[in-house]
Amino acid sequence: MAEITPHTRLRPSPYYEATLAEGVTAFTPYNQMLIPMGYGDPEAEYRRLTEGVSMWDVGGERQIQLHGPDAAELAQILCPRDLSTAKQGQGKYVALCDHRGTIINDPIILKLDDDRFWLSIADSDVGMWARCVAAERGLKVEVTEPDVSPLAVQGPSAEDVVAKIFGDDIRDLRFFWFRDAEVDGIPLKVARSGWSKQGGFELYLMDGARGVDLWNIVKEAGQPWGIGPGYPTPSERIENGLLSWGGDTDQNTNPFEVRLGRFVDLNVPDDVIGIEALRQVAAQGPTRHQLGVVLDGDHPQPGHDRWHDITADGVSVGSMTNGTWSYKLERNIGFGLISAWCQVGDRVEVHKGDQVVGARLTDIPFQREDG
Ligand code: THG
Numbered sequence: 001m002a003e004i005t006p007h008t009r010l011r012p013s014p015y016y017e018a019t020l021a022e023g024v025t026a027f028t029p030y031n032q033m034l035i036p037m038g039y040g041d042p043e044a045e046y047r048r049l050t051e052g053v054s055m056w057d058v059g060g061e062r063q064i065q066l067h068g069p070d071a072a073e074l075a076q077i078l079c080p081r082d083l084s085t086a087k088q089g090q091g092k093y094v095a096l097c098d099h100r101g102t103i104i105n106d107p108i109i110l111k112l113d114d115d116r117f118w119l120s121i122a123d124s125d126v127g128m129w130a131r132c133v134a135a136e137r138g139l140k141v142e143v144t145e146p147d148v149s150p151l152a153v154q155g156p157s158a159e160d161v162v163a164k165i166f167g168d169d170i171r172d173l174r175f176f177w178f179r180d181a182e183v184d185g186i187p188l189k190v191a192r193s194g195w196s197k198q199g200g201f202e203l204y205l206m207d208g209a210r211g212v213d214l215w216n217i218v219k220e221a222g223q224p225w226g227i228g229p230g231y232p233t234p235s236e237r238i239e240n241g242l243l244s245w246g247g248d249t250d251q252n253t254n255p256f257e258v259r260l261g262r263f264v265d266l267n268v269p270d271d272v273i274g275i276e277a278l279r280q281v282a283a284q285g286p287t288r289h290q291l292g293v294v295l296d297g298d299h300p301q302p303g304h305d306r307w308h309d310i311t312a313d314g315v316s317v318g319s320m321t322n323g324t325w326s327y328k329l330e331r332n333i334g335f336g337l338i339s340a341w342c343q344v345g346d347r348v349e350v351h352k353g354d355q356v357v358g359a360r361l362t363d364i365p366f367q368r369e370d371g
Contacts, residue, residue, distance in 0.1 A: 009032055010029060010032060010034055011032060012034065013034070013057050013059025013149055013211065014149045014205060014211025015214075015215050016211075017211075018212045019215075022229040023040060030060035030061075030123045031060045031121065033060035035231065036056070037231050039229050042235075044228075047327075049233055051155070051156065052155050052157050053153060053160075053226070054228060055154075055215070056151070056229075057231075058151065058152050062121055062145055062148075063119070063204070064107075064126045064127045064145060065117070065118055065144050066117045066119070066130065066141050067117075068115060068139075068140050068142050070139035073139060074130065074141045075109060075117045078096060078119075078133060080094075080255075080264050080272050080274055080275050086109075088111055090176065090177050090178075091108045091110045091111075092108065092176065093263055094107055094108070094263060095260040095264060096126065097273060097274030097277075100277050101254045101274045101275075101278040102251065103260070105119075105123075105126050105245055106122050106243060107119040107121045108120040118146075118148070120150070123245065148204050148205065149204070150204050150205070151202070151211075151215065152200060152202050152203075153202070153203065153222075154194045154201075157225035158194075158198075159200075161218065161225055161227060162201045162203075165217060165218065166183065175193070176191070177191070177192060181203075183214070183217055184217060185210075186207060186217075188205050188206055189203075190202075191204065195237060196233065196242070197237075197241075234322070235327055238326070238333060239328050240365045241365040241366075243258055247321060248290070248322055249337075253288075256281050257286045257289055258337070264282075266279050266282055285340065288318060288337055288340060289337075289340050289342075290337055291335075291344060292334075292335065292365075292366050292370065293310070293320050293335065293336040293348070293359045293360075293361060293362075294366070296357060296359060298330055300325035304322065304323025308351055309351040310348050310349065310350055310351070310359075311351065312342060312346060312347070312349075314349075317339045318336060319337055319338070321335050321337050322334055322335055323335075329370055330371055332357075344363055345360070346360070346361045347360055
């Protein structure tokens with residue numbers, strides 16, 4: 001593949017120099033930043049994540065801050081999930097939708113205070129959206145992008161590493177909750193969250209000048225557990241069913257099609273953007289759904305990371321949105337976004353250019369037996 005040329009539009013994260021020193025071999029653009037996507041040994045990086053502990057520069061997961069007397073109102077208008085019960089220090093996963101009920105981002109919303117929220121965003125311009133909605137609805141709220149950059153510590157040993165840095169109290173932190181912390185004069189928030197199902201934490205660095213310092217503190221603390229650099233890992237996240245907004249969604253995807261219905265509350269107020277459309281989809285049932293795809297063949301095949309057509313008995317039924325070699329199943333697997341009448345167990349064909357690969361539909365998350 002050709003190089004991606006550096007440009008002043010592509011901002012480095014505060015951890016950029018540290019990731020170069022670790023020997024990063026690949027980046028992907030995300031919110032006009034660069035997120036590392038490899039350090040040269042994908043299998044070792046997968047094993048570190050699933051059996052030990054891995055640290056990731058996810059500074060591209062930007063925070064959009066809503067601050068002011070109407071911040072809570074704006075947060076609820078943007079999010080078709082009931083936020084009225086959210087507590088200070090709690091995060092919630094949200095399918096942000098437009099007026100058609102189409103997902104336009106899937107952030108974690110963090111409630112810092114009654115008048116201050118962060119939307120920890122996926123790869124689309126939620127700042128622009130939030131500023132527009134706030135102005136159109138005449139709300140008293142300031143929408144900014146503060147100097148905050150998450151560093152993820154993920155894997156079964158992540159808790160031991162984070163407890164060594166911040167003290168054993170951090171072990172009491174509940175899933176998706178966060179608290180203020182400090183190490184070596186570096187201000188941050190520590191959350192129990194992260195884009196893997198291996199357990200772990202995210203350190204929301206609040207001083208961009210201290211990124212390399214924080215990286216080195218975590219690296220040093222993690223030595224006894226064999227910590228090493230990693231990244232949001234396609235194999236692990238697809239095996240376990242985590243959605244990549246924009247990768248697994250298109251211009252018409254609603255939450256019910258991609259297993260996010262459980263994060264939608266249909267009884268939120270009528271002025272929540274998209275809720276009317278979502279009530280209709282919920283009543284009628286979605287026309288597409290997301291199922292697992294297990295491809296025939298037991299050797300890694302490249303080129304799954306794009307939308308491939310899926311047919312059933314020659315009839316077009318949808319697409320495989322992302323695929324990868326699964327170390328757990330020892331098969332090539334992917335997500336299918338396909339007609340609702342396709343069911344688990346069905347045989348289908350995946351079209352990769354001129355190549356046609358047979359496949360079977362499964363539940364998500366994938367089970368080892370599915371291989
Ligand atoms: N961490 C932070 N910001 C982020 C991400 C993150 N912004 C972009 C992207 N990731 C947002 N998307 C997701 C998708 C899934 C989850 C978190 C963020 C996730 N989901 C669990 C699940 O679906 O099983 C749990 C959800 C729940 O039960 O509430 O963790 O990773 N800071």
